[in-house]
Every structure is written in structure tokens, then in C-alpha cells.
Amino acid sequence: MAQIIKQITAEQFSADNLTHSIDATTLAQSQAIVDRVRSEGMSGIRHFAAEFGERTADQPIQIQRAELEAATKRIDADDLELLKRVAGRIETFAKAQLNSVSEISIDVPGGTAGHTIEPIRSAGCYAPAGRFALPSTVLMTAVTARVAGCQRVVVASPNPSDIMMAAAFVAGADSMLAIGGAHAIGALAYGFEGFERCDMIAGPGNRWVTAAKKIVSGDCGIDMLAGPSELALVADGSSDPAMIAADLLAQAEHDVDARPFLILIDDSIADAVKDQLELQLKELASEEVARQSLANNGALIVCDSVDQAIEICNRLAPEHLELHLADAASVAEKIQHAGCIFIGHQSAEVFGDYGVGPNHTLPTAGTARFTAGLNVFTFLRIRTWLKLDSAPQSLIDDTARLAEIEGLIGHQRSGLKRQG
Numbered sequence: 001m002a003q004i005i006k007q008i009t010a011e012q013f014s015a016d017n018l019t020h021s022i023d024a025t026t027l028a029q030s031q032a033i034v035d036r037v038r039s040e041g042m043s044g045i046r047h048f049a050a051e052f053g054e055r056t057a058d059q060p061i062q063i064q065r066a067e068l069e070a071a072t073k074r075i076d077a078d079d080l081e082l083l084k085r086v087a088g089r090i091e092t093f094a095k096a097q098l099n100s101v102s103e104i105s106i107d108v109p110g111g112t113a114g115h116t117i118e119p120i121r122s123a124g125c126y127a128p129a130g131r132f133a134l135p136s137t138v139l140m141t142a143v144t145a146r147v148a149g150c151q152r153v154v155v156a157s158p159n160p161s162d163i164m165m166a167a168a169f170v171a172g173a174d175s176m177l178a179i180g181g182a183h184a185i186g187a188l189a190y191g192f193e194g195f196e197r198c199d200m201i202a203g204p205g206n207r208w209v210t211a212a213k214k215i216v217s218g219d220c221g222i223d224m225l226a227g228p229s230e231l232a233l234v235a236d237g238s239s240d241p242a243m244i245a246a247d248l249l250a251q252a253e254h255d256v257d258a259r260p261f262l263i264l265i266d267d268s269i270a271d272a273v274k275d276q277l278e279l280q281l282k283e284l285a286s287e288e289v290a291r292q293s294l295a296n297n298g299a300l301i302v303c304d305s306v307d308q309a310i311e312i313c314n315r316l317a318p319e320h321l322e323l324h325l326a327d328a329a330s331v332a333e334k335i336q337h338a339g340c341i342f343i344g345h346q347s348a349e350v351f352g353d354y355g356v357g358p359n360h361t362l363p364t365a366g367t368a369r370f371t372a373g374l375n376v377f378t379f380l381r382i383r384t385w386l387k388l389d390s391a392p393q394s395l396i397d398d399t400a401r402l403a404e405i406e407g408l409i410g411h412q413r414s415g416l417k418r419q420g
Helices: 024-040 042-051 065-072 077-098 135-148 162-171 181-190 207-216 241-252 270-281 287-297 306-316 328-332 349-353 393-406 409-416
Strands: 007-009 062-064 104-108 111-119 122-126 152-156 175-177 200-202 230-235 259-264 299-302 320-324 340-343 380-388
Touching: 024 042, 024 181, 024 207, 042 181, 062 065, 065 162, 065 175, 077 135, 077 162, 122 135, 122 181, 135 152, 135 162, 135 200, 152 162, 152 181, 162 175, 175 181, 181 200, 181 207, 230 241, 230 306, 241 259, 241 270, 241 287, 241 320, 241 349, 259 287, 259 306, 270 287, 270 299, 306 328, 320 328, 320 349, 328 340, 340 349, 393 409
Parallel strands: 007 299, 122 152, 122 200, 152 175, 230 259, 230 320, 259 299, 320 340
Antiparallel strands: 062 175, 104 111, 111 380
16 A cells, blocks of 8 residues: 655655646636736636636626625624624734734935835735635735725626625625636726726636636735645644644645645554555545645655754644644744744634634745735725935935946935035
8 A cells, every 4th residue: 555645854855846736737827817818807807707607697796795795694603703793804814914004104315205005005805715715815914904994895706606705704805706816807907898907816726727817916915926735734742643643634634736744753553544545544634636646746754853843844834733732832933934834733724714813815835935825904005205305415425426436426316406
């Protein structure tokens, strides 16, 4: 029998192949779709909506807020309350983030300068609905955009069910596009007849969605390029093998490209974890997908020390990092790169997925080295300003000399015009 997950040493581990790589075929296909949507508008959108079985000719592409509200009456009342509770927790966390920043005004030579904090006006929020429809992503993206102060919030998701439409209503979305894939990204980025383009697109998706976000970036803002989901779980002898296995499988069942990593301080519980993986897999409805994910992309990495485990984590820069350690808090302080850190045995990554507070849309494929997960700041702009009552001679002299050094004499003359 093939090993359930490959076991390697820290020295054998390499993060070189874990970067983003959108293959040329996917990029070309997405480019063609985006170009057609941009040039043809609704006609192009209708073409792809029919091709991918999303909408018939008599079904609307755009679902208005009144229709979203109607969906809240069709779902189970307990599920509606669940959506409201989760939305409330996401909102509370996003408001705390918003309140952590403020406008500034400082004295500068000749006057004052500062910055204001301005929300992006229009946000497009993408929520996947492939193997699994994700109302949690609707809440994570749209609630956060609303807290930031976006005037207009649109959700896009293919074949939206009642629970997805209800989630969009609870999150405060103005409308919903009943399409997905690259054509949804094109529609959000460029608009179409009766639909104004969005200034920012946020939310994860498949490789065509990711490729389309890359294509439209610059014409509108994007939150990040999301790749296959990742979990790195660091454990020591104090950890529960059954709990570790459950957390790894929760990650592995996303899809066959998901990346579950177990980093052990020593190998004393390695066999027990493998036994638990095999046992729990047999009870999992998504066994086939999870087993393939573990075998193809997973790794059990045995380290000689905590410091070595930390070094691997920082090289990996994982989307999710769980610390099942006796002294998890002190290790967390030494982590430089991770999308979100889950500190201690009880801090399961799935609680982050389902709205304990922090956002679950997080950087993947090592991009946590230079970017953060979706948050309220994604939908904000820091706008600077300058007000001089009179330019002091020292400022004029500095400006004139720098302009002369750079050969920009028009700049120099503009500054010199402010002399008394």
C-alpha cells in the first residue's frame, strides 16, 4: 500500500516548487474570456453563462437585493440566524481593525501635511461554488467591504443557491451576479449594460479566476492571487495524534491540489498520526480527494529542534499555520511569514474558516512573505494632502537644487516662483 503521506527530514524539505504558477493554457483561456466580456458586454457574459451551465436565456445575470432578501425566507430559520451570528463576529473584528488606524495632520516647513482614510467606492466580492458553495466566503468578503465603508458591494458566484443569496443579503450586498469563473471577474472589472464596473475585486477562486484577476489587475484593484489552500501544522510530543489528523484532513478535503504539511519536532508521534489519518479517512465522505491531496502534496517533516521547525515555517510562509505545541505562544512570536497563525491545540484552523473573527481569505504559495490576508484595509486608501501657507526659503532652495540635479528645470522654476 502506498504511504498515506510522505515522511522526510528537515534537510530534505524544499519550498522552491510552492510558488504561484498559472500555466500558459489557463492564462490564455482566461485572457480570451476576459477580452470577450470586455468587448461584448452582456452578449459575451451570456455566451459563457450558457456554455458553463450557469444561466438560461430567461434567467437574470444580476440578482437584485430584494431577491436576495426573499432567499432569507426560504432557508431554515436556524441557518439564517447562523449567518447573522457569523456576520456579526466578522463585523466586530473588521470594525476593530478599522478603529486601529486614524487620520493624521503634522507640521511641515511652511504649513501642514497629513493623510485621510478613504474607502474604495465599489467592491466586487467573488465566492466560489464549485465542489462546495461557500457562504462563509460571501460573509468574509462582503461584510468586510461594508465595514470599510464601500458605497456599493456586489457578490459574484455561479449558480447561487438560496443559502448563498441569503448570505449576500445578510452581508449587506447590493446585488449578486449569478456567474463565476473568468467571465465573472471580467464582468466585475469592466462592467456591462446596466452594471457599473467595480474598483476592487476580492475573494478566492479556481485557477481561471486567479488568472483573470491577474489579467484585470491594474484596471481595477485585486486583493491577491490565491493558489491551492495550505496548512502547516507544527506539533511536539504534547500533541494529540487524532486532533492532528482531523486538522490535516480538514485541509486535504478542499481539493486534490490542497497542501497539508505536518512539521514534527520529533518523530515520536509520527506513526500514531499516520494511523489516525488512515482511520479517519475511512469515515470521511471526501476520502478520495483527501487521500490524493495527502499523497501528492502533503509532507510529514521531522525536525531536530523547535528552531528548525520555525525556520521551515518561515521558508514555507504558509496560508494557515497551526501551532500544537506546549509553548505555542512563544513560538508564534518567532514566526515571520504566515497568512494566519492559530496558537495552541484548541485554535483549529476551521474556526478561522467559519467566522470566529479574522478573515479566512489569506495569501498562499509563499506570498505571505510580502502581503496580508483580506482585511478591512484591503478596501481602504490612504490619501495624503499638503497645505503650505508660505514656502520657507530653505524648502525652496532644497527643491531647486534637487530639481537641478535631476535636470528638471521646469520643476526648479516652479519652486522658485514661490520666493518672496
